[in-house]
Amino acid sequence: MISIHMISQRVRYSYGMALERRDLNNFYYETDIDNLGRIKAVRGPNELAAGIPYVISFDYHPIAEFTDKGISAPAYAVTKHYDVQHPSDDMETVTLVDGFGRPVQVKKDGVVTTASKGGSSRDENVMIVSGRNVYDAFGRVSKTYYPTTEAVGSRSVFNRTRPPLPSMTCSTVQ
16 A cells, blocks of 8 residues: 655645645645636646646636537537647647536547658647547447547537448447
8 A cells, every 4th residue: 555644735625625735755746726626737846846837737618509400519628738848739638528528529639640652751730539429318338430630729629520430339239
């Protein structure tokens, strides 16, 4: 069993969350939370010493927008990981959810390298979009589609691009 001995901590008791912790080696760890008790950012000793605003941060957009044709903009959350090798370009993950909080699509920023025969390789910054999940009436995933890519900049938009056939179809025997 691993035991971490804390010398001191500052706690937000209304949410049961430690906002600042200091261990036996005098390393500080800080956590920022919003007014709903959700974690907004976490900083460790290396980030605090270097003045980096976070090692990981979260941005929540819990309100979906609806039209007469359905959801026009789904609720989503953005997770940013600080990248030491590329300080001006965080590693982002966007999770789009349905009205029940189930993930329907996940987007991650990445680089896709393409090369043509006899040509040089070319790197392209894209969002790698997970395959779409379709749920049945009981909340189980009934179809999953293959992943795709899209241009950077449309992170909060649900990608409706689908391959012609689902990559996996589940059926239940009754």
